[in-house]
Amino acid sequence: MVDIEKIIDKAIADQDIPGCVLTATNRDGSFTYSRAFGTRSLHPDHDQSPLKTNTVMWIASCTKLMTAICALQLVEQGKLTLDDPIYNIVPELKDHPILEGFSKDGNPILKPHKNPITLKLLLTHSSGLTYAAMHPLTIQLLAYQGKEPPMDSKLLDRFSCPLVYEPGTQWAYSSGIDYAGLMVERVSGLTLEEYMRKNLWEPLGIKDMTFFLSKRPDMQARLADMSKRDPETGKAVKTDGRQPYMTADRGEVEDCMGGQGVFATPEEYMKILHGVLTTDENEKILKKDSVEKLFSPYLGDQSTVLLNKYLEVKMINDAMGGTPTSVKKSYALGGLLVLGDVNGDKNFRGGSMFWGGLPNLSWFVDRKTGLCGLYAGQVIPPGDAKCSELNSRFQEAMYERYHKQRGVSPNL
Template identity: 65%
Template sequence: MEDLEQVIKKACEDLDIPGCVLQAVNRDGSFKYAKTFGKRSIQPGGDQSPLQLNSVMWIASCTKLMTSICAMQLVERGLLSLDGPIYDIIPELRDQPVLTGFDDTGKPIEVPHKNPISLKLLLTHSSGLTYDSMHPLAAGWLKYHNLVPATDSKLLTRFGRLPLVFEPGTSWAYGPGIDYAGLLVERVSKMSLQDYMKKHLWEPLGVRNMTFFLASRPDLKAHMADMNKRDPESGKIVYTNERQPYQDGEKNEVEDCMGGQGVFSSAEEYIKILQGVLATDENEKILKKETVELLFTPYLSKGGSDTLNAFMQNAEANNAMGGISQEVRKDYALGGLFLCGDAPGGKGMKEGTLMWGGVPNLIWFCDRKTGLAGLYAGQVVPPGDAKCAGFTRMFEDAMYERYKS
């Protein structure tokens, strides 16, 4: 443990990373680890005070797990179906075509989709929806129409214009499916996703300092950590003033609660979510035990699984999605990336562990077999940074070693 802390402390001093917050906990809370490193800002003239456990970060796709939990609560109550079509609730997706390619003139070839889009397909990124900057078919479609990736915060206008990139249920592509799952929660519950999370997830777990709407929480904005990027020439971390989504107050305040990417939180608050998932085996505070089994069940088709594992042979993509050895096969469950085998060496994550992360190189894991969960939280873009991934792996190994001892 001392080696981990000394290595990360030196990395911050050397500007290999600006700082990070590490959190780990077991099922009953008898094991806890919480440590901060580095500064809130490395910007000259910025707030150079140390990062704190309550330092607020844009947690990006760490939001997805919370939205999945909320959707499954409504499945438990019989208000949503896991397998049925979603079109009665989101009719906007009923006629979404499938982009199969381009003809000799470069014109997109689009056909109606046949398999219905379901909540299960949305939660496992197998609906055919994709982020417009992450798929070659989507990139080609945008180019043909002389469009650029959308940056607004209105879900249906930001993501609704693109066709599907495969027939629902037949493949895998990272995309806004869980943003649409959040819209399902809103339309069925007749509450904003923020209000729903607050009542049915955050408050039951004692979470008070999370928000989709940063302008409404100046107390949280006052604790924001700066965003950073790696300088390609020096290899060191530098401050970036590139617009951080959802950060800049009323000028760039979001219109919609983006269930796949929109929450701001501190690490000390997010770890309560992960422990809450572990503790459902005993207290069912946020989900029934049988529902958590569904949350941790892989659901991809063979085509989807093969596509996912091929995608993660890219080192940067693998780092951004957990960084576990590429030799370990992965699948996708309702709650996140699913490990189909134990991590190499037999000392770390077990088969069935879920994990995911967020754009600024945050990574969480939740291992029900071991009863351990953890979070590496930082603010470095772009995702998949190799140094951040290396420190994440070091942190996880140290937590398993310490927990087992």
């Protein structure tokens, strides 16, 4: 059996990570695991008290699942649709051009997009949008403009780069879910934080989540420091650099960024994952039909091929759950979807969904096995191989323990 505690303790002693929080549970709560390891900071002048399950972390793209749930709630109410053009709600994207490439003299070639952008395309990263610092075309555009990747305070300014393909024809990790969050705000008349608090956090008994730490000094006092991987020594070390959730001048953003903006504790985020795992029974946050939509693969053939091609790159695969590349993936409204069993039924079952956050957080929801879990840390850069390996061992240990508790051989 995997001795996950010894593995994590050794990783901390070897300075592979400063610490992490591991937590998992099943549908009825009869199986639970929750433990914190290591310290809040590697900075000698900062709080080096032990990490706890209620330590606050920037959960980055773990926000995306919550935004998708909120959007689906509004689809249930008839206030949003998955397949209609979004321009009556987000007119700013109606004339958003596609960056087709660059001319011989280096000038950008822009053309209008023809296929309509829909909420479904936004949620599945197939709208044509991308993050400016993550696609070769937009990186080249920034160089042409002599600009750094945008770190603006306002959502529409931060995510303003052109499309990089015709909507619905390819796949690229994107700001689409940030725009989905903007749609939630505009049709509900609430900020995304207000909407989440009323319709997601409070129904699940969640108190320690926010987009704005300045409004929650109690949470800010429990914030873990970010650490980085030293490229020379391979060790985890302190970092004093500007964090990705900050603006260019290290200030706080003004808007709720639905794709990356939430700060939370691991124990509170687990309530989201357990809520997703059980809402097909209790319909507390989504109706049964909406849960099926959340977990359904929506990519076309070409987009699926491109997504799986991306996942052949180890760093990208490590950032997206680190599952074997031999198992085909698609993208659902709530996250990445495995289309077949991983290691038989010793790990993820087909139809399981997972994603994570930039500082090497990773979550999974396996409805067939009835298990969900979270590896939570604060280490950059994303796609860190050591964190990915620890996450894989954590998942393996949880499946082993869960099957053992149930008296079921994982080989059956």
